[in-house]
Amino acid sequence: KAGVTQTPRYLIKTRGQQVTLSCSPISGHRSVSWYQQTPGQGLQFLFEYFSETQRNKGNFPGRFSGRQFSNSRSEMNVSTLELGDSALYLCASSLARAQETQYFGPGTRLLVL
Amino acid sequence: QKEVEQNSGPLSVPEGAIASLNCTYSDRVSQSFFWYRQYSGKSPELIMSIYSNGDKEDGRFTAQLNKASQYVSLLIRDSQPSDSATYLCAVGKDMRFGAGTRLTVKP
Numbered sequence: 547k548a549g550v551t552q553t554p555r556y557l558i559k560t561r562g563q564q565v566t567l568s569c570s571p572i573s574g575h576r577s578v579s580w581y582q583q584t585p586g587q588g589l590q591f592l593f594e595y596f597s598e599t600q601r602n603k604g605n606f607p608g609r610f611s612g613r614q615f616s617n618s619r620s621e622m623n624v625s626t627l628e629l630g631d632s633a634l635y636l637c638a639s640s641l642a643r644a645q646e647t648q649y650f651g652p653g654t655r656l657l658v659l
Numbered sequence: 660q661k662e663v664e665q666n667s668g669p670l671s672v673p674e675g676a677i678a679s680l681n682c683t684y685s686d687r688v689s690q691s692f693f694w695y696r697q698y699s700g701k702s703p704e705l706i707m708s709i710y711s712n713g714d715k716e717d718g719r720f721t722a723q724l725n726k727a728s729q730y731v732s733l734l735i736r737d738s739q740p741s742d743s744a745t746y747l748c749a750v751g752k753d754m755r756f757g758a759g760t761r762l763t764v765k766p
Contacts, residue, residue: 650702
């Protein structure tokens with residue numbers, strides 16, 4: 547069974563731009579969660595989607611948004627990029643709940659210049 | 660005060676020893692607790708989840724939860740060099756992570 551895939555793997559943007567990251571969960575998994583990982587703040591939960599609905603949300607500004615499609619694929623969007631948004635963005639999928647066994651994708655490394 | 664705290668380490672133990680990793684949390688109503696392992700340059704992978712007070716064992720790993728004292732720990736018995744990684748504690752339905760403890764197991 548294929549694992550969680552994320553595209554693109556690397557991205558360079560400039561301040562003020564917006565970016566969209568994509569995540570394809572493991573087949574059959576309906577819960578997709580997004581995380582931001584930085585050396586300073588560690589791993590931080592952004593949000594969780596299940597059946598196209600946002601179920602939980604972390605403490606991030608509204609510039610960070612996401613959505614989930616009927617095939618469980620998910621996208622995350624960051625608008626008006628700031629230097630501090632440079633991070634590794636990880637997506638994780640699980641069968642039904644983020645609290646179950648989550649499988650992480652390889653991540654998208656975003657650099658904001 | 661951070662919501663989930665871990666000793667950042669590094670924690671160094673000799674091969675075959677018991678490695679003890681600790682995590683404290685501030686939200687008393689948390690009901691779910693997780694330990695993840697993250698190798699350098701890789702994504703986290705779940706080692707254990709625990710929901711009830713007491714011990715939960717899985718192979719060489721034992722998770723211990725004490726809700727009254729608000730801590731959860733992970734013991735790794737017979738530590739191997741391949742256990743060298745950063746161990747992340749996560750708490751609650753919104754998955755609050757600690758900063759992680761870097762473990763090195765020396766041959």
